[in-house]
Amino acid sequence: MNNNAVMLTGESLTIEEVAQVAIHGAQVVIAPAGQEKLVESREFVYKLANSNVPVYGFNTGVGANKDTKVETEHYNQFNVNMVRSHCVAIGPEASLAEVRAMMVIRLNTLLLGYTGMSPAIAYMYRDLLNNNITPVVPERGSIGEADIACLSHIALTMIGEGDAYYHGEKLPAQDALAKVGLEPLILGPKDGLALVSSNALAAGQGALVLYELKKLIKLADVIYSFSLEAFKGNVSPLNGEINRVRRFRGQNESAANVRKLLKDSYLWLPNIANALQDPLCFRCACHIHGAVRDSLYYLEELMDIQMNSSDDNPCVLMNQNAIMSCGNFEVVNWAVAFEMLGIALSHLSRAACFRTIKLSTGHFTGLPRFLTPDPEHVIAFGTIQKPFTALDAEIRHLANPVSMDFYAVAGDIEDHCSNTPYVVQKTRKIVDNLYYILGIEAIHAAQACDLRQEEQFRFGIAGRVVHQKIREVIPFLAQDRNLTVDIAKAYELLKSGVLLDAINN
Structure with missing residues (x-):
C-alpha cells in the first residue's frame, strides 16, 4: 500500500478518505480480512443455493415479485434482468467525484461480509476506481429506500452495458472496460440485488457535501471576523468566559476560532466599537455558526455508521446460519439530520445577508451609504442586495423538509421512504449558494475596510490575508462597474480554498 492509497476494512472509512478517493483520485486497497469475509460469505450463500429455503432476491424475485421462484439455471439471466429493469433513473448525471464516492462507500460496506455476493463484484468496484472508469449515473429517481433506480447504472457498467467515463471521456461501458483489460461480470445468485440495493448514492453525495461543509463553516467564521472589523463591531460576545457559561460545543468552537482569527485586530482596543451592542447578525454569529457545527457533528456521527455498516436486505448472518430479510436500508435517521443541517444553514445564510445589508447602512457603520467612495457620482452596492x-x-425554500413526502409503491409493499438523495442534493445546493452569499459579504467588508481612514485601524491575522486575497482579484470599487464579474470572482476565491490555506499557513 502506497501513501496515496486508502485501505478499506469495512469499518474505518472516513469522510476525508472518501474525498481522497472521489476528488483526488487516491487508489483503494482491500484489506486481507475484508477479502476473507467476501469469500466466506459467498461460500455460505452457495451452501443455500440448492436448498428449498426461500431467500428474497436470491432464489426469489424482488418487490411485488417476491413470490416468484428463480431456478438455478436462470440465476445469471434473472440478475441481469434485475439490473436492466431497475435502470430507470433520470438526469442530470451525478458528478464523476460523486459516483466515485458512491463506489468506494459501497465497496467498503461489502467487506463486512453481510451481502454474500461474488467477490468479483468487490474487485470490480476496486478496479473501476483504480483505473479511473466511472459509470454514468443519473442522480434522480431514488426515493431513498435503497437507491436502486440510480445504482443500477453502476451495475450496468459492470456487466458491460450503458456508458462510462474513462479518464473523463464518455465511452460505451464495454469499451471502457476493454481499455484496461477488464471483462464484464457474469452475475450469480444474489449479485443483482447486492449491486442495486444500497444507499450508496445518497451516502456518496452526502459524504462529499459534509466534506465541503467542514470547509464552509470555517470559512464562514473567517468572513464574519472580517466583516466585524469592517463594521467596527463589538468583540464582547467573543469573550471566552461568556461562551463557556453557555457550554454549547459548536458555539464555543466558533467563538474560539473567531478570537484567533482576530488576533492583533484593532477591535481589541479599549472603547473602539461603534456601539455597546451590535445587531444580532453580528452579536450572535458564533451562536448561529455553532448551531451549524452542532448539527454537523450529529450528522457526521450517523454518516460514519452509514459508511461502515451493512444496509443490505436480505442480510447474510453466517453465525446464525441464515439469510434474513430486514429493513436496514431505512435511512430516515440521517435524512432528517440532513434536513436539520439545512435549516441551520438557512440561519447562517440569513445572518450573513443581514450583515451585508448593515455594512451598506451608514447609520450603523459611520461610512457612506452603499459603501460608495463618491456619493454624488458612484452608486456602488445598492443593487447588489437583490441577488x-x-x-x-x-x-x-431548499431548507423545507421533504423526507415525509412519499407514496406507497412496488405493489403497495414499499409504503415508506425518506427521499434521502433529494434531501442531500438540496443541501448541496444550499452550500453552493452560501459560497456566493459569503463572497458578496466579503466584497462589502473589503470595501468598508478600505473606506475606514482611521489611525487606529489594524487588521487581525485573518483579515489581513482575506483583504489581500480579495484585492488580488477584485479591485476597490472606485467607479461603478459590472459587479456580476466581481461576484463570480469572489465565489471562485472562496470555493477554491485559497483563503483557508493562506490563513492556516
Missing part, C-alpha cells in the same frame, strides 16, 4: 437576498430565498 444575495434572492439566493437566500432559494436557501429558505
Whole structure:
C-alpha cells in the first residue's frame, strides 16, 4: 500500500478518505480480512443455493415479485434482468467525484461480509476506481429506500452495458472496460440485488457535501471576523468566559476560532466599537455558526455508521446460519439530520445577508451609504442586495423538509421512504449558494475596510490575508462597474480554498 492509497476494512472509512478517493483520485486497497469475509460469505450463500429455503432476491424475485421462484439455471439471466429493469433513473448525471464516492462507500460496506455476493463484484468496484472508469449515473429517481433506480447504472457498467467515463471521456461501458483489460461480470445468485440495493448514492453525495461543509463553516467564521472589523463591531460576545457559561460545543468552537482569527485586530482596543451592542447578525454569529457545527457533528456521527455498516436486505448472518430479510436500508435517521443541517444553514445564510445589508447602512457603520467612495457620482452596492437576498430565498425554500413526502409503491409493499438523495442534493445546493452569499459579504467588508481612514485601524491575522486575497482579484470599487464579474470572482476565491490555506499557513 502506497501513501496515496486508502485501505478499506469495512469499518474505518472516513469522510476525508472518501474525498481522497472521489476528488483526488487516491487508489483503494482491500484489506486481507475484508477479502476473507467476501469469500466466506459467498461460500455460505452457495451452501443455500440448492436448498428449498426461500431467500428474497436470491432464489426469489424482488418487490411485488417476491413470490416468484428463480431456478438455478436462470440465476445469471434473472440478475441481469434485475439490473436492466431497475435502470430507470433520470438526469442530470451525478458528478464523476460523486459516483466515485458512491463506489468506494459501497465497496467498503461489502467487506463486512453481510451481502454474500461474488467477490468479483468487490474487485470490480476496486478496479473501476483504480483505473479511473466511472459509470454514468443519473442522480434522480431514488426515493431513498435503497437507491436502486440510480445504482443500477453502476451495475450496468459492470456487466458491460450503458456508458462510462474513462479518464473523463464518455465511452460505451464495454469499451471502457476493454481499455484496461477488464471483462464484464457474469452475475450469480444474489449479485443483482447486492449491486442495486444500497444507499450508496445518497451516502456518496452526502459524504462529499459534509466534506465541503467542514470547509464552509470555517470559512464562514473567517468572513464574519472580517466583516466585524469592517463594521467596527463589538468583540464582547467573543469573550471566552461568556461562551463557556453557555457550554454549547459548536458555539464555543466558533467563538474560539473567531478570537484567533482576530488576533492583533484593532477591535481589541479599549472603547473602539461603534456601539455597546451590535445587531444580532453580528452579536450572535458564533451562536448561529455553532448551531451549524452542532448539527454537523450529529450528522457526521450517523454518516460514519452509514459508511461502515451493512444496509443490505436480505442480510447474510453466517453465525446464525441464515439469510434474513430486514429493513436496514431505512435511512430516515440521517435524512432528517440532513434536513436539520439545512435549516441551520438557512440561519447562517440569513445572518450573513443581514450583515451585508448593515455594512451598506451608514447609520450603523459611520461610512457612506452603499459603501460608495463618491456619493454624488458612484452608486456602488445598492443593487447588489437583490441577488444575495434572492439566493437566500432559494436557501429558505431548499431548507423545507421533504423526507415525509412519499407514496406507497412496488405493489403497495414499499409504503415508506425518506427521499434521502433529494434531501442531500438540496443541501448541496444550499452550500453552493452560501459560497456566493459569503463572497458578496466579503466584497462589502473589503470595501468598508478600505473606506475606514482611521489611525487606529489594524487588521487581525485573518483579515489581513482575506483583504489581500480579495484585492488580488477584485479591485476597490472606485467607479461603478459590472459587479456580476466581481461576484463570480469572489465565489471562485472562496470555493477554491485559497483563503483557508493562506490563513492556516
